[in-house]
Amino acid sequence: MILRKLKNYLFLCLMTLSGVAVLIPLILIITYVIKMGASSLNWQFLTHLPKPVGESGGGMFHAILGTLYLVSLGGFMAIPLGVVLGTYLSELGKGWMATFLRHAIDLFTGIPSIVIGIFAYVLVVVPLKQFSALSGGVALGIIILPVVTRTTEEILKLVSNTTREAGLALGLNRTQVIWHILIKGNRAGIFTGVVLAISRAAGETAPLLFTAFGNSYFSYGLMQPMASLPAQIYTYATSPFEEWQRQAWAGSFVLILLVLGLNLSTRFFMRQKS
Amino acid sequence: MNILQVKNLNAWFGDHHVIKNISLDYMTNTISAIIGPSGCGKSTFIRCLNRIHEEVPSAKATGEVIMQGKNIYDADVVSIRKNIGMVFQKPTPFPAMSILDNVLIGVRLQEKLKKARLMDIAENCLQKAALWDEVKDKLNKPGTSLSGGQQQRLCIARSLALNPPILLMDEPTSALDPIATAKIEELMDNLKKEFTVIIVTHNMQQAARIADFTSFFVLGDLIEHGPSTEIFTNPKNKKTEDYIMGKFG
Numbered sequence: 065m066i067l068r069k070l071k072n073y074l075f076l077c078l079m080t081l082s083g084v085a086v087l088i089p090l091i092l093i094i095t096y097v098i099k100m101g102a103s104s105l106n107w108q109f110l111t112h113l114p115k116p117v118g119e120s121g122g123g124m125f126h127a128i129l130g131t132l133y134l135v136s137l138g139g140f141m142a143i144p145l146g147v148v149l150g151t152y153l154s155e156l157g158k159g160w161m162a163t164f165l166r167h168a169i170d171l172f173t174g175i176p177s178i179v180i181g182i183f184a185y186v187l188v189v190v191p192l193k194q195f196s197a198l199s200g201g202v203a204l205g206i207i208i209l210p211v212v213t214r215t216t217e218e219i220l221k222l223v224s225n226t227t228r229e230a231g232l233a234l235g236l237n238r239t240q241v242i243w244h245i246l247i248k249g250n251r252a253g254i255f256t257g258v259v260l261a262i263s264r265a266a267g268e269t270a271p272l273l274f275t276a277f278g279n280s281y282f283s284y285g286l287m288q289p290m291a292s293l294p295a296q297i298y299t300y301a302t303s304p305f306e307e308w309q310r311q312a313w314a315g316s317f318v319l320i321l322l323v324l325g326l327n328l329s330t331r332f333f334m335r336q337k338s
Numbered sequence: 339m340n341i342l343q344v345k346n347l348n349a350w351f352g353d354h355h356v357i358k359n360i361s362l363d364y365m366t367n368t369i370s371a372i373i374g375p376s377g378c379g380k381s382t383f384i385r386c387l388n389r390i391h392e393e394v395p396s397a398k399a400t401g402e403v404i405m406q407g408k409n410i411y412d413a414d415v416v417s418i419r420k421n422i423g424m425v426f427q428k429p430t431p432f433p434a435m436s437i438l439d440n441v442l443i444g445v446r447l448q449e450k451l452k453k454a455r456l457m458d459i460a461e462n463c464l465q466k467a468a469l470w471d472e473v474k475d476k477l478n479k480p481g482t483s484l485s486g487g488q489q490q491r492l493c494i495a496r497s498l499a500l501n502p503p504i505l506l507m508d509e510p511t512s513a514l515d516p517i518a519t520a521k522i523e524e525l526m527d528n529l530k531k532e533f534t535v536i537i538v539t540h541n542m543q544q545a546a547r548i549a550d551f552t553s554f555f556v557l558g559d560l561i562e563h564g565p566s567t568e569i570f571t572n573p574k575n576k577k578t579e580d581y582i583m584g585k586f587g
Contacts, residue, residue: 223433224428224430226426226427226428226430227430227432227433228393229390229393229426230424230426230430230432230493231432232390232393232419233388233390233419233423233424233426233497234419234420234423234443234444234496234497234500235416235417235419235420235444235448235500236416236443236444236447237416240447244432244443244447245432245433245435245443248434248435249432249433249434249435250433250434251434252434
Protein backbone atom coordinates (compact mmCIF):
# COMPACT_ATOMS: atom_id res chain seq x y z
CA MET A 65 0.00 0.00 0.00
CA ILE A 66 2.69 2.46 1.05
CA LEU A 67 4.94 1.17 -1.73
CA ARG A 68 2.19 1.70 -4.28
CA LYS A 69 1.62 5.27 -3.14
CA LEU A 70 5.35 5.89 -3.12
CA LYS A 71 5.66 4.63 -6.71
CA ASN A 72 2.71 6.73 -7.73
CA TYR A 73 4.26 9.80 -6.14
CA LEU A 74 7.66 9.11 -7.69
CA PHE A 75 6.23 8.88 -11.21
CA LEU A 76 4.10 11.95 -10.67
CA CYS A 77 7.26 13.86 -9.73
CA LEU A 78 9.09 12.49 -12.78
CA MET A 79 6.32 13.56 -15.11
CA THR A 80 6.04 17.02 -13.60
CA LEU A 81 9.80 17.40 -13.87
CA SER A 82 9.83 16.45 -17.56
CA GLY A 83 7.03 18.92 -18.13
CA VAL A 84 9.08 21.65 -16.48
CA ALA A 85 12.17 20.59 -18.41
CA VAL A 86 10.27 21.12 -21.66
CA LEU A 87 8.89 24.46 -20.57
CA ILE A 88 12.20 25.96 -19.37
CA PRO A 89 13.89 26.38 -22.77
CA LEU A 90 10.66 27.68 -24.29
CA ILE A 91 10.24 30.32 -21.60
CA LEU A 92 13.93 31.22 -21.74
CA ILE A 93 13.88 31.72 -25.50
CA ILE A 94 10.72 33.78 -25.47
CA THR A 95 11.72 35.99 -22.54
CA TYR A 96 15.19 36.55 -23.99
CA VAL A 97 13.81 37.51 -27.40
CA ILE A 98 11.30 39.82 -25.76
CA LYS A 99 14.00 41.39 -23.59
CA MET A 100 16.34 41.99 -26.52
CA GLY A 101 13.69 42.72 -29.13
CA ALA A 102 11.00 44.75 -27.38
CA SER A 103 13.34 47.67 -26.67
CA SER A 104 14.17 48.04 -30.38
CA LEU A 105 10.64 47.51 -31.52
CA ASN A 106 8.82 50.70 -32.38
CA TRP A 107 6.37 52.06 -34.88
CA GLN A 108 9.13 53.03 -37.27
CA PHE A 109 10.46 49.49 -37.26
CA LEU A 110 7.10 48.16 -38.39
CA THR A 111 6.40 50.79 -41.06
CA HIS A 112 9.72 51.87 -42.53
CA LEU A 113 12.29 50.47 -44.90
CA PRO A 114 15.91 49.94 -43.80
CA LYS A 115 18.17 52.97 -43.57
CA PRO A 116 21.75 52.88 -44.83
CA VAL A 117 24.41 51.88 -42.33
CA GLY A 118 25.31 54.77 -40.07
CA GLU A 119 21.89 56.35 -40.08
CA SER A 120 19.77 55.37 -37.14
CA GLY A 121 16.14 54.29 -37.41
CA GLY A 122 14.60 52.43 -40.29
CA GLY A 123 12.74 49.17 -40.05
CA MET A 124 11.68 45.89 -41.61
CA PHE A 125 8.35 46.82 -43.10
CA HIS A 126 9.29 45.19 -46.39
CA ALA A 127 10.44 41.98 -44.71
CA ILE A 128 7.30 41.62 -42.61
CA LEU A 129 5.12 41.99 -45.68
CA GLY A 130 7.51 39.80 -47.64
CA THR A 131 7.17 36.94 -45.16
CA LEU A 132 3.38 37.21 -45.23
CA TYR A 133 3.48 37.30 -49.05
CA LEU A 134 5.84 34.33 -49.43
CA VAL A 135 4.03 32.19 -46.88
CA SER A 136 0.66 32.96 -48.48
CA LEU A 137 2.09 32.14 -51.88
CA GLY A 138 3.48 28.82 -50.64
CA GLY A 139 0.28 28.07 -48.77
CA PHE A 140 -1.84 28.92 -51.78
CA MET A 141 0.03 26.34 -53.85
CA ALA A 142 0.53 23.64 -51.23
CA ILE A 143 -2.54 23.60 -48.95
CA PRO A 144 -5.21 22.56 -51.49
CA LEU A 145 -2.83 20.01 -52.99
CA GLY A 146 -1.95 18.70 -49.52
CA VAL A 147 -5.58 18.31 -48.47
CA VAL A 148 -6.41 16.51 -51.73
CA LEU A 149 -3.37 14.24 -51.43
CA GLY A 150 -4.08 13.45 -47.78
CA THR A 151 -7.69 12.64 -48.63
CA TYR A 152 -6.57 10.40 -51.47
CA LEU A 153 -4.18 8.51 -49.19
CA SER A 154 -6.79 8.04 -46.50
CA GLU A 155 -9.89 7.32 -48.57
CA LEU A 156 -8.86 5.84 -51.90
CA GLY A 157 -5.15 5.11 -51.68
CA LYS A 158 -4.48 1.43 -52.13
CA GLY A 159 -1.81 -0.43 -54.01
CA TRP A 160 1.75 0.46 -54.89
CA MET A 161 0.99 3.99 -56.02
CA ALA A 162 -0.35 5.02 -52.60
CA THR A 163 2.43 3.23 -50.74
CA PHE A 164 5.00 4.97 -52.90
CA LEU A 165 3.32 8.33 -52.36
CA ARG A 166 3.13 7.82 -48.61
CA HIS A 167 6.86 7.05 -48.41
CA ALA A 168 7.67 9.97 -50.67
CA ILE A 169 5.72 12.33 -48.43
CA ASP A 170 7.50 10.96 -45.37
CA LEU A 171 10.85 11.49 -47.07
CA PHE A 172 9.85 15.02 -47.99
CA THR A 173 9.30 15.84 -44.32
CA GLY A 174 12.83 14.73 -43.57
CA ILE A 175 14.64 16.64 -46.32
CA PRO A 176 16.82 19.44 -44.89
CA SER A 177 15.33 22.80 -45.79
CA ILE A 178 18.54 23.99 -47.45
CA VAL A 179 18.21 21.12 -49.93
CA ILE A 180 14.66 22.18 -50.65
CA GLY A 181 16.08 25.64 -51.30
CA ILE A 182 18.54 24.27 -53.83
CA PHE A 183 15.78 22.23 -55.43
CA ALA A 184 13.57 25.32 -55.85
CA TYR A 185 16.63 27.18 -57.16
CA VAL A 186 17.17 24.60 -59.89
CA LEU A 187 13.47 24.25 -60.58
CA VAL A 188 12.48 27.92 -60.78
CA VAL A 189 15.41 30.32 -60.45
CA VAL A 190 17.67 28.75 -63.06
CA PRO A 191 15.10 28.48 -65.89
CA LEU A 192 13.78 32.00 -65.24
CA LYS A 193 17.29 33.37 -64.76
CA GLN A 194 16.35 35.48 -61.74
CA PHE A 195 15.70 35.30 -58.02
CA SER A 196 12.00 35.76 -57.43
CA ALA A 197 9.19 35.71 -54.91
CA LEU A 198 7.72 32.87 -56.96
CA SER A 199 10.71 30.61 -56.34
CA GLY A 200 10.57 31.44 -52.62
CA GLY A 201 6.89 30.56 -52.57
CA VAL A 202 7.62 27.25 -54.29
CA ALA A 203 10.31 26.44 -51.71
CA LEU A 204 7.97 27.21 -48.80
CA GLY A 205 5.18 25.30 -50.54
CA ILE A 206 7.40 22.21 -50.64
CA ILE A 207 7.89 22.56 -46.89
CA ILE A 208 4.17 23.01 -46.24
CA LEU A 209 2.94 20.20 -48.53
CA PRO A 210 4.03 17.07 -46.60
CA VAL A 211 2.86 18.39 -43.25
CA VAL A 212 -0.61 19.22 -44.56
CA THR A 213 -0.83 15.91 -46.44
CA ARG A 214 0.11 13.81 -43.44
CA THR A 215 -2.15 15.63 -40.99
CA THR A 216 -5.11 15.38 -43.35
CA GLU A 217 -4.49 11.67 -43.88
CA GLU A 218 -4.08 10.92 -40.17
CA ILE A 219 -7.17 12.90 -39.19
CA LEU A 220 -9.42 11.30 -41.80
CA LYS A 221 -8.17 7.85 -40.79
CA LEU A 222 -9.48 8.49 -37.28
CA VAL A 223 -13.05 8.76 -38.60
CA SER A 224 -14.88 5.49 -37.94
CA ASN A 225 -15.98 3.44 -40.92
CA THR A 226 -19.56 3.49 -39.65
CA THR A 227 -19.62 7.26 -40.21
CA ARG A 228 -18.70 6.72 -43.88
CA GLU A 229 -21.30 3.95 -44.18
CA ALA A 230 -23.92 6.17 -42.54
CA GLY A 231 -23.26 8.72 -45.28
CA LEU A 232 -23.49 6.12 -48.04
CA ALA A 233 -26.66 4.70 -46.48
CA LEU A 234 -28.28 8.13 -46.88
CA GLY A 235 -27.79 7.82 -50.63
CA LEU A 236 -24.76 10.10 -50.81
CA ASN A 237 -22.11 9.16 -53.34
CA ARG A 238 -18.49 8.72 -52.35
CA THR A 239 -17.50 12.26 -53.34
CA GLN A 240 -20.29 13.74 -51.25
CA VAL A 241 -19.31 11.61 -48.26
CA ILE A 242 -15.69 12.72 -48.58
CA TRP A 243 -16.45 16.40 -48.99
CA HIS A 244 -19.52 17.03 -46.82
CA ILE A 245 -18.88 14.57 -44.02
CA LEU A 246 -15.18 13.83 -43.83
CA ILE A 247 -13.43 17.04 -44.89
CA LYS A 248 -15.99 19.57 -43.66
CA GLY A 249 -16.58 17.59 -40.49
CA ASN A 250 -12.88 17.55 -39.68
CA ARG A 251 -11.99 21.02 -40.89
CA ALA A 252 -10.81 22.02 -37.41
CA GLY A 253 -8.25 19.23 -37.32
CA ILE A 254 -7.11 19.79 -40.90
CA PHE A 255 -6.80 23.51 -40.16
CA THR A 256 -4.57 22.79 -37.20
CA GLY A 257 -2.21 20.94 -39.53
CA VAL A 258 -2.30 23.86 -41.94
CA VAL A 259 -1.42 26.34 -39.22
CA LEU A 260 1.38 24.11 -38.00
CA ALA A 261 2.83 23.89 -41.49
CA ILE A 262 2.52 27.62 -42.08
CA SER A 263 4.20 28.40 -38.77
CA ARG A 264 7.09 26.21 -39.73
CA ALA A 265 7.39 27.75 -43.17
CA ALA A 266 7.24 31.29 -41.78
CA GLY A 267 10.40 30.66 -39.78
CA GLU A 268 12.46 29.07 -42.54
CA THR A 269 15.55 30.93 -43.71
CA ALA A 270 17.58 28.42 -45.67
CA PRO A 271 15.14 27.76 -48.53
CA LEU A 272 14.77 31.50 -49.13
CA LEU A 273 18.47 32.36 -49.32
CA PHE A 274 18.83 31.51 -52.98
CA THR A 275 15.23 31.70 -54.09
CA ALA A 276 13.46 34.84 -52.83
CA PHE A 277 17.00 36.00 -52.10
CA GLY A 278 16.15 39.17 -50.19
CA ASN A 279 15.56 42.77 -51.06
CA SER A 280 16.31 46.04 -49.33
CA TYR A 281 13.23 47.63 -50.75
CA PHE A 282 9.58 46.88 -50.76
CA SER A 283 8.46 44.80 -53.72
CA TYR A 284 5.30 43.00 -54.64
CA GLY A 285 6.19 41.54 -57.99
CA LEU A 286 6.01 37.78 -58.36
CA MET A 287 9.18 37.87 -60.48
CA GLN A 288 11.26 40.12 -58.26
CA PRO A 289 13.48 39.20 -55.33
CA MET A 290 11.63 39.63 -52.07
CA ALA A 291 12.69 40.28 -48.51
CA SER A 292 11.59 38.00 -45.70
CA LEU A 293 11.89 38.28 -41.95
CA PRO A 294 14.10 35.23 -41.36
CA ALA A 295 16.52 36.19 -44.15
CA GLN A 296 16.59 39.79 -42.99
CA ILE A 297 17.23 38.65 -39.41
CA TYR A 298 20.04 36.43 -40.64
CA THR A 299 21.68 39.27 -42.58
CA TYR A 300 21.33 41.78 -39.78
CA ALA A 301 22.34 39.45 -36.97
CA THR A 302 25.58 38.46 -38.69
CA SER A 303 26.45 42.07 -39.55
CA PRO A 304 29.06 44.01 -37.52
CA PHE A 305 26.75 46.97 -36.90
CA GLU A 306 25.17 47.26 -33.49
CA GLU A 307 22.10 49.05 -34.80
CA TRP A 308 21.43 46.19 -37.23
CA GLN A 309 21.92 43.60 -34.55
CA ARG A 310 19.35 45.32 -32.37
CA GLN A 311 16.97 45.34 -35.32
CA ALA A 312 17.57 41.63 -35.81
CA TRP A 313 16.30 41.07 -32.27
CA ALA A 314 13.28 43.19 -32.97
CA GLY A 315 12.70 41.18 -36.16
CA SER A 316 12.86 37.92 -34.21
CA PHE A 317 10.34 39.29 -31.77
CA VAL A 318 7.96 40.24 -34.58
CA LEU A 319 8.36 36.80 -36.20
CA ILE A 320 7.50 35.06 -32.93
CA LEU A 321 4.51 37.34 -32.49
CA LEU A 322 3.31 36.58 -36.03
CA VAL A 323 3.48 32.82 -35.56
CA LEU A 324 2.04 32.96 -32.06
CA GLY A 325 -0.72 35.28 -33.22
CA LEU A 326 -1.60 32.94 -36.08
CA ASN A 327 -1.74 29.97 -33.71
CA LEU A 328 -3.86 31.68 -31.09
CA SER A 329 -6.27 33.32 -33.50
CA THR A 330 -7.01 30.10 -35.39
CA ARG A 331 -7.53 28.33 -32.10
CA PHE A 332 -9.92 31.05 -31.05
CA PHE A 333 -11.90 30.94 -34.28
CA MET A 334 -12.05 27.16 -34.27
CA ARG A 335 -13.44 27.19 -30.75
CA GLN A 336 -16.05 29.74 -31.77
CA LYS A 337 -17.16 27.54 -34.64
CA SER A 338 -17.61 24.39 -32.63
CA MET B 339 -48.88 -6.68 -49.23
CA ASN B 340 -45.22 -7.52 -49.71
CA ILE B 341 -42.91 -4.56 -49.94
CA LEU B 342 -39.64 -6.45 -50.08
CA GLN B 343 -38.92 -9.92 -51.39
CA VAL B 344 -35.56 -11.55 -50.85
CA LYS B 345 -34.84 -14.41 -53.25
CA ASN B 346 -31.90 -16.79 -52.95
CA LEU B 347 -29.61 -14.27 -51.33
CA ASN B 348 -26.01 -15.35 -50.81
CA ALA B 349 -23.19 -13.26 -49.39
CA TRP B 350 -19.48 -13.72 -48.96
CA PHE B 351 -16.49 -12.11 -47.32
CA GLY B 352 -13.69 -13.36 -49.57
CA ASP B 353 -14.16 -17.16 -49.55
CA HIS B 354 -16.20 -17.12 -46.38
CA HIS B 355 -19.83 -17.87 -47.21
CA VAL B 356 -21.81 -15.93 -44.60
CA ILE B 357 -25.35 -15.82 -45.99
CA LYS B 358 -26.62 -19.08 -47.46
CA ASN B 359 -29.42 -18.93 -49.97
CA ILE B 360 -31.98 -17.02 -47.97
CA SER B 361 -35.46 -16.21 -49.27
CA LEU B 362 -37.84 -14.08 -47.24
CA ASP B 363 -40.80 -11.76 -47.78
CA TYR B 364 -41.46 -8.59 -45.83
CA MET B 365 -44.91 -7.09 -45.44
CA THR B 366 -45.72 -3.38 -45.58
CA ASN B 367 -46.18 -1.56 -42.27
CA THR B 368 -44.77 -4.27 -40.10
CA ILE B 369 -41.74 -4.63 -37.88
CA SER B 370 -39.68 -7.72 -38.61
CA ALA B 371 -36.87 -8.81 -36.35
CA ILE B 372 -33.85 -10.95 -37.12
CA ILE B 373 -32.41 -12.84 -34.19
CA GLY B 374 -29.67 -15.40 -33.82
CA PRO B 375 -26.38 -16.10 -32.07
CA SER B 376 -23.34 -13.89 -32.71
CA GLY B 377 -21.73 -14.41 -36.09
CA CYS B 378 -24.87 -15.88 -37.65
CA GLY B 379 -24.86 -13.28 -40.41
CA LYS B 380 -27.84 -11.23 -39.29
CA SER B 381 -25.97 -7.93 -39.72
CA THR B 382 -24.56 -9.01 -43.07
CA PHE B 383 -28.03 -9.99 -44.22
CA ILE B 384 -29.56 -6.63 -43.41
CA ARG B 385 -26.54 -4.89 -44.97
CA CYS B 386 -27.28 -6.72 -48.21
CA LEU B 387 -30.74 -5.17 -48.29
CA ASN B 388 -29.41 -1.66 -48.98
CA ARG B 389 -26.21 -2.89 -50.65
CA ILE B 390 -23.94 -1.39 -48.02
CA HIS B 391 -22.42 -4.87 -47.65
CA GLU B 392 -20.58 -4.50 -50.94
CA GLU B 393 -18.74 -1.41 -49.67
CA VAL B 394 -16.49 -3.68 -47.63
CA PRO B 395 -13.42 -4.81 -49.62
CA SER B 396 -13.68 -8.47 -50.75
CA ALA B 397 -17.38 -8.61 -49.88
CA LYS B 398 -19.90 -9.73 -52.48
CA ALA B 399 -23.50 -10.82 -52.73
CA THR B 400 -25.68 -12.65 -55.26
CA GLY B 401 -29.40 -13.17 -55.51
CA GLU B 402 -32.37 -10.89 -55.78
CA VAL B 403 -33.88 -8.32 -53.47
CA ILE B 404 -37.07 -7.09 -55.05
CA MET B 405 -38.55 -3.85 -53.87
CA GLN B 406 -41.78 -2.63 -55.45
CA GLY B 407 -41.24 -4.93 -58.40
CA LYS B 408 -37.61 -4.00 -59.06
CA ASN B 409 -34.48 -5.92 -58.17
CA ILE B 410 -32.26 -3.54 -56.20
CA TYR B 411 -29.20 -5.40 -57.46
CA ASP B 412 -30.04 -4.20 -60.97
CA ALA B 413 -30.76 -0.63 -59.90
CA ASP B 414 -28.55 2.38 -59.26
CA VAL B 415 -27.03 1.90 -55.83
CA VAL B 416 -27.38 5.55 -54.75
CA SER B 417 -31.08 5.71 -55.63
CA ILE B 418 -31.97 2.50 -53.82
CA ARG B 419 -30.30 3.73 -50.63
CA LYS B 420 -32.52 6.79 -50.69
CA ASN B 421 -35.48 4.41 -50.57
CA ILE B 422 -34.08 2.13 -47.90
CA GLY B 423 -32.83 3.94 -44.82
CA MET B 424 -30.42 2.47 -42.30
CA VAL B 425 -29.66 3.06 -38.63
CA PHE B 426 -26.46 1.60 -37.24
CA GLN B 427 -25.48 0.02 -33.95
CA LYS B 428 -23.40 2.97 -32.81
CA PRO B 429 -25.02 6.39 -33.13
CA THR B 430 -23.32 8.19 -36.02
CA PRO B 431 -24.05 11.91 -35.90
CA PHE B 432 -21.79 13.53 -38.49
CA PRO B 433 -18.86 15.39 -36.93
CA ALA B 434 -18.97 19.19 -36.60
CA MET B 435 -22.47 19.29 -38.05
CA SER B 436 -25.45 20.86 -36.29
CA ILE B 437 -28.52 18.87 -35.31
CA LEU B 438 -30.47 20.57 -38.12
CA ASP B 439 -27.79 19.92 -40.76
CA ASN B 440 -27.56 16.30 -39.67
CA VAL B 441 -31.27 15.79 -40.33
CA LEU B 442 -31.25 17.65 -43.62
CA ILE B 443 -27.98 16.59 -45.26
CA GLY B 444 -29.57 13.82 -47.33
CA VAL B 445 -32.41 16.04 -48.58
CA ARG B 446 -30.18 19.02 -49.26
CA LEU B 447 -27.76 17.07 -51.40
CA GLN B 448 -30.61 15.51 -53.33
CA GLU B 449 -32.62 18.55 -54.32
CA LYS B 450 -32.75 22.32 -53.83
CA LEU B 451 -35.62 23.25 -51.55
CA LYS B 452 -36.81 26.49 -49.96
CA LYS B 453 -35.72 27.11 -46.40
CA ALA B 454 -39.26 26.95 -45.03
CA ARG B 455 -39.82 23.59 -46.71
CA LEU B 456 -36.55 22.27 -45.24
CA MET B 457 -37.58 23.41 -41.77
CA ASP B 458 -40.90 21.60 -42.21
CA ILE B 459 -39.10 18.41 -43.14
CA ALA B 460 -36.72 18.75 -40.19
CA GLU B 461 -39.50 19.34 -37.68
CA ASN B 462 -41.61 16.55 -39.11
CA CYS B 463 -38.76 14.01 -38.96
CA LEU B 464 -37.63 15.03 -35.51
CA GLN B 465 -41.24 14.70 -34.33
CA LYS B 466 -41.48 11.23 -35.79
CA ALA B 467 -38.20 10.32 -34.10
CA ALA B 468 -39.60 11.67 -30.79
CA LEU B 469 -36.73 14.13 -30.50
CA TRP B 470 -38.30 17.45 -31.48
CA ASP B 471 -39.27 18.61 -27.98
CA GLU B 472 -35.78 17.95 -26.69
CA VAL B 473 -33.88 19.75 -29.45
CA LYS B 474 -36.22 22.41 -30.88
CA ASP B 475 -34.40 25.17 -28.99
CA LYS B 476 -30.91 24.06 -29.93
CA LEU B 477 -31.10 23.00 -33.57
CA ASN B 478 -27.79 24.72 -34.29
CA LYS B 479 -25.86 22.87 -31.58
CA PRO B 480 -23.59 20.08 -32.85
CA GLY B 481 -25.24 16.67 -33.14
CA THR B 482 -22.41 15.17 -31.13
CA SER B 483 -23.44 17.26 -28.10
CA LEU B 484 -26.54 15.09 -27.58
CA SER B 485 -26.70 12.03 -25.32
CA GLY B 486 -26.29 8.56 -26.84
CA GLY B 487 -30.03 7.86 -26.96
CA GLN B 488 -30.75 11.28 -28.45
CA GLN B 489 -27.98 10.79 -31.02
CA GLN B 490 -29.56 7.51 -32.07
CA ARG B 491 -32.96 9.16 -32.46
CA LEU B 492 -31.24 11.92 -34.45
CA CYS B 493 -29.89 9.23 -36.78
CA ILE B 494 -33.41 7.82 -37.12
CA ALA B 495 -34.73 11.30 -37.97
CA ARG B 496 -31.92 11.70 -40.50
CA SER B 497 -32.92 8.46 -42.24
CA LEU B 498 -36.60 9.45 -42.24
CA ALA B 499 -35.84 12.78 -43.94
CA LEU B 500 -35.64 11.06 -47.32
CA ASN B 501 -38.97 9.42 -46.60
CA PRO B 502 -37.84 5.87 -47.39
CA PRO B 503 -40.57 3.22 -47.40
CA ILE B 504 -38.21 0.82 -45.64
CA LEU B 505 -36.04 1.42 -42.58
CA LEU B 506 -33.28 -1.03 -41.67
CA MET B 507 -31.95 -1.04 -38.12
CA ASP B 508 -28.79 -2.88 -37.18
CA GLU B 509 -28.94 -3.42 -33.40
CA PRO B 510 -30.02 0.18 -32.86
CA THR B 511 -30.30 -0.07 -29.09
CA SER B 512 -27.38 -2.29 -28.13
CA ALA B 513 -25.22 0.72 -27.21
CA LEU B 514 -28.00 2.37 -25.18
CA ASP B 515 -29.29 2.18 -21.62
CA PRO B 516 -32.72 0.63 -20.86
CA ILE B 517 -34.56 3.97 -20.72
CA ALA B 518 -33.19 5.18 -24.06
CA THR B 519 -33.96 1.71 -25.45
CA ALA B 520 -37.56 1.90 -24.27
CA LYS B 521 -37.97 5.27 -25.99
CA ILE B 522 -36.70 3.91 -29.28
CA GLU B 523 -38.91 0.84 -29.07
CA GLU B 524 -41.89 3.08 -28.44
CA LEU B 525 -41.15 5.27 -31.41
CA MET B 526 -40.63 2.22 -33.65
CA ASP B 527 -44.16 1.19 -32.89
CA ASN B 528 -45.31 4.56 -34.24
CA LEU B 529 -43.00 4.35 -37.24
CA LYS B 530 -44.60 1.20 -38.57
CA LYS B 531 -47.76 3.15 -39.36
CA GLU B 532 -45.83 4.80 -42.17
CA PHE B 533 -42.76 2.69 -42.71
CA THR B 534 -41.69 -0.91 -42.85
CA VAL B 535 -39.02 -1.67 -40.29
CA ILE B 536 -36.51 -4.51 -40.38
CA ILE B 537 -34.43 -4.75 -37.23
CA VAL B 538 -31.50 -6.91 -36.21
CA THR B 539 -31.34 -7.51 -32.50
CA HIS B 540 -29.43 -9.77 -30.17
CA ASN B 541 -32.08 -9.16 -27.56
CA MET B 542 -34.86 -11.76 -27.84
CA GLN B 543 -37.14 -9.89 -25.43
CA GLN B 544 -36.88 -6.88 -27.69
CA ALA B 545 -37.88 -8.92 -30.72
CA ALA B 546 -40.80 -10.43 -28.78
CA ARG B 547 -41.92 -6.98 -27.58
CA ILE B 548 -41.86 -5.04 -30.82
CA ALA B 549 -41.70 -7.32 -33.85
CA ASP B 550 -44.69 -8.63 -35.78
CA PHE B 551 -42.48 -11.19 -37.50
CA THR B 552 -39.25 -12.80 -36.44
CA SER B 553 -36.59 -14.69 -38.39
CA PHE B 554 -34.10 -16.91 -36.66
CA PHE B 555 -30.64 -17.27 -38.24
CA VAL B 556 -27.85 -19.69 -37.42
CA LEU B 557 -24.50 -19.60 -39.24
CA GLY B 558 -25.94 -17.93 -42.32
CA ASP B 559 -28.95 -20.23 -42.62
CA LEU B 560 -32.53 -19.15 -42.08
CA ILE B 561 -33.84 -21.65 -39.56
CA GLU B 562 -37.31 -20.35 -39.04
CA HIS B 563 -39.45 -17.37 -39.98
CA GLY B 564 -42.95 -16.51 -38.83
CA PRO B 565 -45.16 -14.33 -36.67
CA SER B 566 -43.30 -13.46 -33.46
CA THR B 567 -46.02 -14.93 -31.28
CA GLU B 568 -45.49 -18.31 -32.92
CA ILE B 569 -41.69 -18.17 -32.97
CA PHE B 570 -41.54 -17.33 -29.28
CA THR B 571 -44.36 -19.49 -27.93
CA ASN B 572 -44.58 -22.37 -30.33
CA PRO B 573 -41.41 -22.72 -32.43
CA LYS B 574 -41.52 -25.47 -35.03
CA ASN B 575 -37.78 -26.09 -35.21
CA LYS B 576 -35.82 -27.70 -32.39
CA LYS B 577 -32.91 -25.25 -32.83
CA THR B 578 -35.21 -22.25 -32.47
CA GLU B 579 -36.69 -23.71 -29.34
CA ASP B 580 -33.27 -24.40 -27.84
CA TYR B 581 -32.08 -20.89 -28.62
CA ILE B 582 -35.17 -19.27 -27.16
CA MET B 583 -34.92 -21.44 -24.05
CA GLY B 584 -31.34 -20.27 -23.67
CA LYS B 585 -29.79 -23.69 -24.32
CA PHE B 586 -27.27 -22.31 -26.82
CA GLY B 587 -26.20 -19.04 -28.35
